[in-house]
Amino acid sequence: MELDSSSPISSVTLLPRFGEQTAPEVVEGSFVPPEFPFPNSVTVEWRGESGSLEATSTLEIVSGIYFTLDQLRNYSEQDDFSELPDEVLFRAREAAIEIFEKNANRSFVQRLGFTRDYGHGELLNLAHGDVYELLSKDYQLISDSQACRVPGCHALEFPRLVEYKYGLDGIPSAVSQAVLSLTAYMLRPSNRPIGATGESSDAGYIHFTIAGRDGFTPIPEVNAVIQQFGRGFNLAW
Numbered sequence: 650m651e652l653d654s655s656s657p658i659s660s661v662t663l664l665p666r667f668g669e670q671t672a673p674e675v676v677e678g679s680f681v682p683p684e685f686p687f688p689n690s691v692t693v694e695w696r697g698e699s700g701s702l703e704a705t706s707t708l709e710i711v712s713g714i715y716f717t718l719d720q721l722r723n724y725s726e727q728d729d730f731s732e733l734p735d736e737v738l739f740r741a742r743e744a745a746i747e748i749f750e751k752n753a754n755r756s757f758v759q760r761l762g763f764t765r766d767y768g769h770g771e772l773l774n775l776a777h778g779d780v781y782e783l784l785s786k787d788y789q790l791i792s793d794s795q796a797c798r799v800p801g802c803h804a805l806e807f808p809r810l811v812e813y814k815y816g817l818d819g820i821p822s823a824v825s826q827a828v829l830s831l832t833a834y835m836l837r838p839s840n841r842p843i844g845a846t847g848e849s850s851d852a853g854y855i856h857f858t859i860a861g862r863d864g865f866t867p868i869p870e871v872n873a874v875i876q877q878f879g880r881g882f883n884l885a886w
Contacts, residue, residue: 651679652695656703664692665710666761687712688759688814712759715746715820715828724833733836745832749824752865753879755779756816757824768807772797777815778880784812827874831866 652658658678663671665685673680685691689710695703718738722731730738750756755778764776778794787802788811796811865872 650682652704652706654695654703656697658695658703659698660696660700662694662696663708664694666690682708685710688761688816690761709760712816712818713820715742715757715825716832718742720829721832721836724829728833728837730833730836738836741832741836742828745828745835748866749828749831749871749875753875755880757820757878759814759816759818761812762815763810763812765808766798766811773811775811775813775815777813779817780813780815782814784814785810821878823874824878827871830868831871834866834868 658675660672660675661680663673663682667689668685671683673683682691687710691708691710693706693708695705697703718735721738721742722733724730759781760777761784762775762777762780764773766773772791773788773796775794775796780790780793780796783790783796787799787805788796789799791797793815796813865875
């Protein structure tokens, strides 16, 4: 792991949310991060030769990955993803995961999350579902998406952040394949004009599947997996 910076980096300090602070060896500006318990969040402090702080970044440690970059490189013989740099593949995978999780309304890996509590009402609707452990004191779970304040909590200052762990402990094969397919689609060049919903040809009129109009994504099979494995939305009356 390295920092895209014009200033030379001589040392880094890793400050995890859970676990001990560590300073791995830096070789030519890069380092190999050690293992941390998951889910976790690690602040990385990048320092120059004089010891001055050049930049900070954050690592999110989750329980698993939807698919490896090698799986993406070998996705199809028709796609030449093997020539693309790791950074491009990584960013495409992250974008596809964000789209899939946002529309499925759940994470299929375990993550750290938080919700801002403004002190109104008796119940706090959490920003995420599948919450399995609260980290903040003075709260208790009453469902996997709601918490309540314990007696005496109203004396605290608001607003305040309520931290927790959320997400599923396994990735279904269909979900992994759907996210992989979405990532590959996003990497392919498109010859369709931006904003076009269809085109006429000698064979007739071709209707394009449009994300947001015809489904969550431009791929109907991926949309079906999102609906099948997604959480849906909580409604209150």
